[in-house]
Amino acid sequence: MATDIAPHATAAELPPPRTSVGPLAWLKQNLFATPKDTVLTILVVLFLLWVVPPLLRWAIFDATISGTTRDVCTFDGACWTVIKMRFGQLIYGLYPPEARWRVNLMAVLVVLSLVPLFLPWLKQKLLYGAGVLIVMPIVASLILEGGWGGLQQVETNLWGGLFLTLLISFVGIAASLPIGILLALGRRSNMPIIKALCVTLIEIVRGVPLITVLFMASVMLPLFFPPGWSIDKLTRALIGVSIFSGAYMAEVIRGGLQAIPKGQYEAANAMGLSYWQSMGLIILPQALRLVIPGIVNTFIGLFKDTSLVLIMGLYDLLGIARMIVASPEWLGRSIETYVAAGFGFWIFCYAMSRYSQRLERKLHTGHKH
Amino acid sequence: MAQSAPRPPARPPFWNDPLVRSIIYQVLAIGLVCAVGWYLIHNTITNLQRLGVSTGFGFLDRPSGFDISQVLIDYNSTYSFGRAFLVGLLNTALVAVCGIVLATIIGFLVGIGRLSRNWLIARLCTTYVEILRNIPILLQLIFVYTLLVSVLPAPRESLAIGETVFLNTSGLFVPRVIPLAGAGLFFLSIPIAVVLAWLFARWARIRRELTGQSLPRNWITLLILVGLPLLTFLATGRPVELEYTTIGRFRPQGGFALQPEFVALVVGLSIYTASYIAEIVRSGILAIGKGQIEAASALGLERSQILRLVVVPQALRVIVPPLTSQYLNLTKNSSLGVAVGYPDLFSVAGTINNQTGQAVEVIAITMAVYLLFSLITSAFMNWYNARIALVER
Known part of the structure; x- marks a missing residue:
């Protein structure tokens, strides 16, 4: 008996319900899943509204960064x-400004000395590391403390x-x-x-x-x-x-x-x-x-x-x-x-x-x- | 058999014998330590003699000659140096206890909050942890103190909780407990109530395990804990009075005053330590296999029961050991109170060192006290840990 089953007509796929995908679903799942969650979310939002705007106002909108003395600042906002x-002081401390290049030089040297540790073809990494550990403090005290060959001495x-x-x-x-x-x-x-x-x-x-x-x-x-x-x-x-x-x-x-x-x-x-x-x-x-x-x-x-x-x-x-x-x-x-x-x-x-x-x-x- | 008997293996030379070697090494180590120790002690004694500093612990009985701004026991400048140490020690203990309680509460809330399904709360708690954990505690203490001093109101406009607790620029004021005649019995009744409650809880647990019947344990425990002291209190004719603070014209009168430095120290220490405790709590809860929770819900337990009976007891096993070291860290960090001017053990020790110049003795006492704190805390926590540890059958 010849069967002629009519080809199955598939209905067009419906989009997933709006409550399970997309931003609305995300909101429901992550913020308003249960009544308790909803209350907590509202409380947190109120808390953030209470804290964040004054903070932003203090740190950014009412803040001052121009000028050179504290007289330019008001007490409404931060005085950056x-x-x-x-x-300069926060970075270098009381190190004399004209000698700060020595600190920078030292920083560059430290970074450069670390580079070989990341080279895959260098076999004797441990030996190299130990060498760096011994040489670096001497170099550092020579450069940073100075007091030789015309370098100004900078006390620790x-x-x-x-x-x-x-x-x-x-x-x-x-x-x-x-x-x-x-x-x-x-x-x-x-x-x-x-x-x-x-x-x-x-x-x-x-x-x-x-x-x-x-x-x-x-x-x-x-x-x-x-x-x-x-x-x-x-x-x-x-x-x-x-x-x-x-x-x-x-x-x-x-x-x-x-x-x-x-x-x-x-x-x-x-x-x-x-x-x-x-x-x-x-x-x-x-x-x-x-x-x-x-x-x-x-x-x-x-x-x-x-x-x-x-x-x-x-x-x-x-x-x-x-x-x-x-x-x-x-x-x-x-x-x-x-x-x-x-x-x-x-x-x-x-x-x-x-x-x-x-x-x-x-x-x-x-x-x- | 032509084969000769196997020759006994040649004894290795004695310097290759592991036992001899290890003895030589250890003798050398002891010798080295003794030599260095003798050299250092010799130098120290010479230096001290040259500086004209006396040695020994005799200075502990001499009058201290300095005042301490917050004292829990009777003290003024005529008391001895030893008493000053004790005052500092008690101040450290007070900060440590308050800080540990507060840090545990905040830490558990934040740690559980990080696992919340609520996205906003989880984010908020993560932000808290990531900011506070990555800033030095010393900076946080100084910051909190600066902030506190600049935002606290003057005594006239104190922040008050129901006319009993006041917070203002002069500090935190709480009612002072004044014992009257017969108060001894009342104070005695509190530990008795605790012991009774513990005995009852034990008995009830054994009874439940034997008969399967359970009593409303929590309520009865609470009744013992509150009821017995209350009854004693009434029966002995109310022997304890609370002295409340009154906000006068100039400065608050009466009550018990805790300095702003104390408040800053407790707040700073506990919000910092809480960020670590939060991570410990979170990892403890995450360590519970999903199967445990699924099995518990398959048994028909409710969400709160799952938490209380399945998740928490197992999570505590993971949480307690690192929690101990956080409590210890908090206690040790309380020595940073010196930076905000709180008279804790370390700060008092610094003053005594300045007054007497007997650095060696002062440092020895201070270190010994902190070591003792560490040992007591870890002993207690080890006991607790052993109690809740997995019983392997």
């Missing part, structure tokens, strides 16, 4: 003139601003990795005395606030050395920051070491590698890779903590902001200055935290289910 006039107590914040962070970061690795290995060591020494140091440093470590560095370090030795404030701060960040780094790295399966250690031993060979070639490369996000987070914490050196009397970004606030010519313009300094810190920390999140996604080391 102070930031414009003191921008004139260094300041964002430049000092970055300097302390770089030194802290550079010092914390080797100190942290050694302490972490010591803490995992089979030798009870070495282990006890490392545990004591780590736990004491992590149990007290950084400010007491800095206080100790600034008050007690001079007592530790024979009479006649003097260490400037900056070096004391750098020593305090390095020890502190080293102890925190040690715990992060220990996490990585513990995550390496026992088989890796045993395999390295079976290959006849010595302790340092098995750590350097087998264990640490894997362990450090596992904890890169944690290391970056420690860097962020360290970067923020550098602001504490102001309590030792150094003028980092926040210290300079405080100095500007205290100066009579910008009396009453503290909020603007602190906002600017806060923005400076925020940019760096936010960039680092985004980088760490990206790494975490790339390496899949976060807690994923």
Whole structure:
């Protein structure tokens, strides 16, 4: 029997209901899903209406940036003139303006010295990195402090601003990795005395606030050395920051070491590698890779903590902001200055935290289910 | 058999024996530490003698000669240095406790808010976290303090909550508790009520596990906690009075005054720490597998029951360890109160160091106290953590 089924006439596809796609649906799903949500949304909108317009008016519409003194400003809005006039100080501190090119030169050198680390064909990266770590401080003190070959000498107590914040962070970061690795290995060591020494140091440093470590560095370090030795404030701060960040780094790295399966250690031993060979070639490369996000987070914490050196009397970004606030010519313009300094810190920390999140996604080391 | 007996393996030279090596290393380490330690101590003693600074803890009994702007116990400049330390310690403890409570509340709200289905609330909470987490706490403290001092009203125009709590440029004023005769019994009744409530909760849980019958536990606990002290209070003839603040012509009188520095410190510390707690709470909740929630709804539990009985108990396991370290961080960060002029332990220690010059002893005491705080907090949290940890069968 011949079947002649009439070809199925398909009706034209209807568009999806207006309530499930498009902006209206988005609104319904994300803002007005339930009566409770609706109430919350309305409350939040009211809150934003109450807070945001006055803030914008203060920061942008009623703000002043022209002029050179505080007389041009009104108290209705922000006075960004102070930031414009003191921008150089916020970046370089009290470093003499005619010598600021040296700081810039140093910044360029640091960036250039980091470039080879990203070159895929450079094999001896570790060696190169160690070399940079040794050479850079010498170059930095030669260029920044000067006092030779016609370069004007700039005492370290004139260094300041964002430049000092970055300097302390770089030194802290550079010092914390080797100190942290050694302490972490010591803490995992089979030798009870070495282990006890490392545990004591780590736990004491992590149990007290950084400010007491800095206080100790600034008050007690001079007592530790024979009479006649003097260490400037900056070096004391750098020593305090390095020890502190080293102890925190040690715990992060220990996490990585513990995550390496026992088989890796045993395999390295079976290959006849010595302790340092098995750590350097087998264990640490894997362990450090596992904890890169944690290391970056420690860097962020360290970067923020550098602001504490102001309590030792150094003028980092926040210290300079405080100095500007205290100066009579910008009396009453503290909020603007602190906002600017806060923005400076925020940019760096936010960039680092985004980088760490990206790494975490790339390496899949976060807690994923 | 012509084969000779296997020769015992040649003993490696003693410097290749791991045991000997490790002993040598450790002896060297101890020697190095002792040598460095002796060198430093020797230098320190020489330097101190040269500077004419006395050593030892005898200075703790001498009169301090300075005043402290906020005290929780009797203190003035005729009291000893030791007493001054105690005042600073109590001020630190006060800030830490208030800050931890406030930070936990804000942190949980923001953390849960970030997971909200409501887009606006989730965005708002994300913005909060991303801004506050990335700015140094010291800057936030100074900023909050500056802001507070510039926006707080004069005492005459205080912000008031029902004539009991006042906030103005001179600080935060709360009623002062004045014990009268017989107040001891009342104060004793509070810990007794807590113990009773705990015992009851335990008994009720065991009873439920044995018989399956459950009591309205929360209500009865609340009744014990409020009822017993209230009954004692009435029975002993109302032995406790509250002294309220009165806003006079010039400055507020009476009540208990907390400085603006205290308010700034607590607010600054708690909004900063809350941004970290929020992330901890969020990751804790996200760590709960979707299957758990689906299984709970398949069992017919309501949304609030799922949260209370399934999600929170499991999330707490993930949340508690990092939460501990945030509490510790807050306590340690309270030492930054020195930047806004709050007389906490560190700031008092700084003053004592200036007065006596005995830096070594002052630093030793200060560090020991912070270490003790850390150890107590982590011991408590470890106990709590062990209690709620997964029981592996």
